[in-house]
Amino acid sequence: MSTEPLPSTLDVRKAAVRSATVGGVLKPQDLPRFRALLAGGDGIIRAELAFSRDEENRYLVRVAVNADVTVTCQRCLEAMPIEVHAENTLAVVWTDEQAAQLPRQLDPLIVSGEICQLWELVEEELILSLPAFSYHETEDCKRKLAGFAEPAPQMAVDEGRPNPFDVLAQLKPGSKY
Numbered sequence: 001m002s003t004e005p006l007p008s009t010l011d012v013r014k015a016a017v018r019s020a021t022v023g024g025v026l027k028p029q030d031l032p033r034f035r036a037l038l039a040g041g042d043g044i045i046r047a048e049l050a051f052s053r054d055e056e057n058r059y060l061v062r063v064a065v066n067a068d069v070t071v072t073c074q075r076c077l078e079a080m081p082i083e084v085h086a087e088n089t090l091a092v093v094w095t096d097e098q099a100a101q102l103p104r105q106l107d108p109l110i111v112s113g114e115i116c117q118l119w120e121l122v123e124e125e126l127i128l129s130l131p132a133f134s135y136h137e138t139e140d141c142k143r144k145l146a147g148f149a150e151p152a153p154q155m156a157v158d159e160g161r162p163n164p165f166d167v168l169a170q171l172k173p174g175s176k177y
C-alpha cells in the first residue's frame with residue numbers, strides 16, 4: 001500500500017467511471033475529530049478507497065482503513081496501543097432523498113458537486129469503528145500493579161526468613177498463631 005499521503009479530495013464521477021483506487025497514509029493530527037478521541041497524536045492511518053459503478057449506475061466507494069493509534073485504558077487511564085480496522089461500502093448521493101432510497105446494505109456518502117472529501121470519509125469510518133471502551137490485557141494493565149494483583153504463589157519458602165504471608169495470616173482475626 002502507498003506510503004504517500006492520501007489525497008484530501010477526489011472527483012467522484014471521474015474516479016467511479018475509471019474504477020480508480022486511491023490509497024495513502026494519514027496521521028491522527030490530520031483528522032481532528034478522530035484525534036480528539038485518542039490518547040496521543042502518535043500512530044499512522046492507512047486508507048484505501050476503491051471507486052466503481054454498480055448495475056444501477058450508482059457511484060460506489062469501498063473504504064478500507066487500518067489505524068495504529070493509542071487510546072486511554074478505561075481501567076488504569078494509561079495510554080495503550082490499539083489497531084482500528086474499518087471497512088465499508090458507500091454509495092455517493094447528492095440529496096437526503098437519494099440517501100433514503102438506497103438499499104439497506106449501502107451507506108450514503110452525501111457529496112456536494114463532484115468532489116468527495118476523502119479525509120472526512122476516512123475519519124467518519126474510523127470514528128464509527130473505534131471501540132467505545134478499551135482496556136489493557138490484564139497483565140499489561142497498571143491498575144493491577146497498584147494493588148489488585150493476586151500474590152504470586154510461593155512454592156518454596158526460605159526457612160531463614162519470615163514469610164510475609166505468614167505474618168499476614170497471624171494478623172487475621174481468629175488466627176491460630
Ligand SMILES: [Zn+2]
Nearest residue numbers: 073076136141
Ligand atoms: Zn490499563
